[in-house]
Amino acid sequence: MAKASPHHVPKDRRLARKTVTAAVASSIIVHVLIAIVAGIWVVAHYIKSEPPRFVALPQPKIKVPPQTKQHRMNLAAHAALASKPTFKAKLVSTRPTEFALPEAPKISMNDMLTPDPAAIANSMVTGLAGASGSGAGSGLGLTGAGGKGLGTGLNFMGIKSSGQRVLLLFDVSGSVVNKAAKSDMPLSKIKEETLNMIDKLPTDSRFGIIQFVRNYKPFQPELIPATQPNRDLARQWVASEWNESGMMGARGKGVISPTPNGLPVILRAAYAMKPDVIFLISDGSFERTGAQPEKVPEDEFDDLFKELTKTGKIPLNFIGFEMKPDDEKYWSRTARRQGGQFKEIK
Incomplete structure (x- = not known):
């Protein structure tokens, strides 16, 4: 019976070796393909432009300067020059009484109008100078008695x-x-x-x-x-x-x-x-x-x-x-x- 050659590989072993080689090659090919796809995806992700974003700007802060009081002071001073009207409401009784209440007096609207500043200044000067009287009458003023001054x-x-x-x-x-x-x-x-x-x-x-x-x-x-x-x-x-x-x-x-x-x-x-x-x-x-x-x-x-x-x-x-x-x-x-x-x- 003849002896087997040392370089002779059994058929089953050769088949197994081919199978392993094919599996390794397939695995390598698959990994290479995955790597290529991943590389393409990564590159495409960076190359792709970023979608637009809509961002609302912050509201501007409006600072209103503090109001000056001079205007209100001027209004108060002007209002002080006018005579304060006095109203008298009529009293009404819901049942008969033993006495009758007097009628409320009629007030002239002329006394409620805002006076002319020029007339006021003229009256003040007249009262201070005493040009409207000699102090012997019964009028008003600082030095005279015939006109209306400051006092x-x-x-x-x-x-x-x-x-x-x-x-x-x-x-x-x-x-x-x-x-x-x-x-x-x-x-x-x-x-x-x-x-x-x-x-x-x-x-x-x-x-x-x-x-x-x-x-x-x-x-x-x-x-x-x-x-x-x-x-x-x-x-x-x-x-x-x-x-x-x-x-x-x-x-x-x-x-x-x-x-x-x-x-x-x-x-x-x-x-x-x-x-x-x-x-x-x-x-x-x-x-x-x-x-x-x-x-x-x-x-x-x-x-x-x-x-x-x-x-x-x-x-x-x-x-x-x-x-x-x-x-x-x-x-x-x-x-x-x-x-x-x-x-x-x-």
Whole structure:
């Protein structure tokens, strides 16, 4: 039997070797193809242009500079030049009452209009220079009495004072009427002085009038604005309602008859109107009706003034006619204590 050659490989082994070689070659080819595809994809990814992106820009920040206050200050200064209108609403009762409320006064629209700055400047210069008066009348201003200046000065029957809420109290009893007729200040001149002062009040001030004996008769239940319609109303009231008889009956038109009566009750009503200056014209002898007429004691007046001036004194200017020595002494002292002035007309 012949021996096999050393270089002879069995057929099965050769087949297995070919199979392995083919598998390795196939694997290499597959990996090469994968590498080529991957390379192509990577290269294509970098070569491909980036798709557009829409990006919203940030909103711009707008800074508003702080507003200056000068404009508002100018408006406030301009508004301060105009007279402040005062409105009075009519009171309406839902059921009948024992008394009738007065009609609200008619206010002229002319007093509510903004004044001309040129006219204001001219008025101010006139008031400062004293060109509109000599200081002897009852007008307003710093140096003159016939025009309206910067101040609110008052000159009534020779007494100079100041205030925005003026109240006049007139004793129209028989003794005062007779004494006034004998003096250089009769009732006709007193009425003229009263109306002149009211005519010269600025429109932003208020005024009131009260006549009294033991009862009293107010012009209005409260102080009213010094508008032209109200000045005209006061002029009509003085002309038609001024009491010159020396008596004031309890049933008279517009007469208030309290119990007890007399000046203490009248002063309470006067201070309730909240004036800031009062002029009281009388002879200083005040009586009230009781079981029989009696003079009001001075101690009662002292206690009354302490009560009425707890929140602050109101200047009380007293103008007397031919006063008794005791009455003159008391009311001159009282007027000074209340921050007012005293003057006697003989």
